[in-house]
Amino acid sequence: MSHKMTRGKKPLLPQELHPMDQWLRSERMPHIWCAGCGIGPTLYAWVRALDTVGIDKDKVVYVSGIGCCGRGSGYLDVDGFHTTHGRAIPFATGIKLVKPDLCVNVISGDGDIFSIGGNHFIHACRRNVDLLVICTNNFIYGMTGGQLAATTPIGDYSTTTPYGNIEPPFNTPYLADASGAVYVARWTSIHVRLLEKSIAEALRMKGFRYIEVLSPCPVNYGRRNRLREVDDIAKWFWQSSVIRHGADTREVQIEKGKPIILGNFVKREKLSYYGELKKLEEKVKRAAEAKK
Amino acid sequence: MNASGKTLLTQRVKVSRGEIHIIEERCKQCRLCIELCPREVLQESEKVNEKGYHLPEVVEEPEKEKICVSCGICEVACPEYAIWVREKKEMHQGRGIYGKNSSNR
Numbered sequence: 001m002s003h004k005m006t007r008g009k010k011p012l013l014p015q016e017l018h019p020m021d022q023w024l025r026s027e028r029m030p031h032i033w034c035a036g037c038g039i040g041p042t043l044y045a046w047v048r049a050l051d052t053v054g055i056d057k058d059k060v061v062y063v064s065g066i067g068c069c070g071r072g073s074g075y076l077d078v079d080g081f082h083t084t085h086g087r088a089i090p091f092a093t094g095i096k097l098v099k100p101d102l103c104v105n106v107i108s109g110d111g112d113i114f115s116i117g118g119n120h121f122i123h124a125c126r127r128n129v130d131l132l133v134i135c136t137n138n139f140i141y142g143m144t145g146g147q148l149a150a151t152t153p154i155g156d157y158s159t160t161t162p163y164g165n166i167e168p169p170f171n172t173p174y175l176a177d178a179s180g181a182v183y184v185a186r187w188t189s190i191h192v193r194l195l196e197k198s199i200a201e202a203l204r205m206k207g208f209r210y211i212e213v214l215s216p217c218p219v220n221y222g223r224r225n226r227l228r229e230v231d232d233i234a235k236w237f238w239q240s241s242v243i244r245h246g247a248d249t250r251e252v253q254i255e256k257g258k259p260i261i262l263g264n265f266v267k268r269e270k271l272s273y274y275g276e277l278k279k280l281e282e283k284v285k286r287a288a289e290a291k292k
Numbered sequence: 293m294n295a296s297g298k299t300l301l302t303q304r305v306k307v308s309r310g311e312i313h314i315i316e317e318r319c320k321q322c323r324l325c326i327e328l329c330p331r332e333v334l335q336e337s338e339k340v341n342e343k344g345y346h347l348p349e350v351v352e353e354p355e356k357e358k359i360c361v362s363c364g365i366c367e368v369a370c371p372e373y374a375i376w377v378r379e380k381k382e383m384h385q386g387r388g389i390y391g392k393n394s395s396n397r
């Protein structure tokens with residue numbers, strides 16, 4: 001039942017839907033994500049960017065791994081692939097190589113992409129596979145109940161670090177940059193307008209593009225780290241963030257008590273994997289013909 | 293929370309008005325729409341949905357400039373795709389809210 005909230009409180013016409021509904025499998029709503037979770041706004045920003053750039057919905061593929069964020073591919077009304085844990089990038093690589101005209105996107109969690117899937121990430125960067133990878137970094141393993149992730153800041157609490165984390169986390173934009181990604185950015189799910197712009201910019205490019213989206217997980221991260229309400233995390237993201245486009249990615253590590261650097265950090269051109277593969281195919285064909 | 297969103301421009305500009313819609317059963321009472329609205333148009337209501345979550349409601353107080361200006365922040369920030377804004381046809385004279393930070397969200 002929809003409802004218009006004016007002082008008169010007139011009911012809405014039943015065909016009136018949220019603008020996101022044309023991209024949603026609406027019958028699966030409400031989704032399972034907790035109150036205040038940053039995954040929903042991130043997906044909406046991505047969808048609006050697809051709309052802005054004018055990408056045909058039938059050409060969009062959304063590949064995800066396992067985790068809360070991994071559920072996203074089942075909620076959206078685009079061709080999707082909910083793959084095994086950590087393997088979203090290899091599945092997406094396969095799709096892109098076989099159907100190069102598709103717009104292939106990986107949207108998944110930090111545990112999925114940087115813990116179990118870390119190797120796939122760096123090698124896809126290195127090869128410059130034509131993919132857009134968006135990682136919702138909530139600093140924790142959300143789905144399994146709040147264990148330490150490879151992105152948890154030093155000192156933070158999780159179910160597996162009850163006395164505080166001693167392991168330095170990955171600085172994921174630096175990892176992507178050093179591994180060869182052609183586009184690297186970081187935003188938060190509270191900076192939704194700038195995130196949307198950044199996604200649109202990345203969608204217009206080719207090659208391996210990476211956007212880290214800092215995302216509130218009030219339930220499994222916030223609750224253990226004095227950020228119980230989504231508003232506390234929103235405040236942290238909003239008040240301690242500094243926008244620095246083109247920043248040196250070596251200097252964007254996230255540390256508690258220090259500014260969070262956001263921005264579009266890297267934009268470069270590089271030979272694409274698919275282009276090089278096609279050239280190789282031609283070379284092999286010519287070699288085979290010469291032998292005849 | 294709203295401090296950064298309240299950056300008001302001094303000159304008077306034409307501002308569009310918005311009409312807020314909600315799909316009640318989706319709301320999980322996270323309060324993000326309420327906290328992020330730069331005009332403080334929304335507040336938590338007594339009304340609950342079938343899961344017992346308190347829904348937001350509109351409190352327009354034109355004299356305090358608490359008028360929905362159709363900026364869409366609540367819509368893009370809502371994790372549940374529950375709330376959205378439709379621009380009303382008529383425009384009204386008011387002070388712009390499009391300060392440096394408010395458009396960042």
Ligand SMILES: Cc1ncc(C[n+]2csc(CCOP(=O)(O)OP(=O)(O)O)c2C)c(N)n1
Nearest residue numbers: 066067068069085109110111112141142143
């Ligand atoms: C091979 C394998 N190992 C471990 C798991 C358990 N598991 C499920 S989700 C997950 C981590 C998810 O964390 P993240 O990717 O950060 O996603 P979030 O839930 O935080 O969105 C783990 C370890 C699994 N499903 N499969």
Ligand code: SF4
Nearest residue numbers: 033034037068142217
């Ligand atoms: S556990 Fe965290 S990441 Fe998972 S749905 Fe809840 S808030 Fe989102």
Ligand code: SF4
Nearest residue numbers: 329360361363364366
């Ligand atoms: S559209 Fe903007 S002004 Fe209107 S209620 Fe939403 S956040 Fe507030």
Ligand code: SF4
Nearest residue numbers: 319320322323325370
């Ligand atoms: S942001 Fe959405 S889910 Fe949260 S209180 Fe507002 S309408 Fe409800």
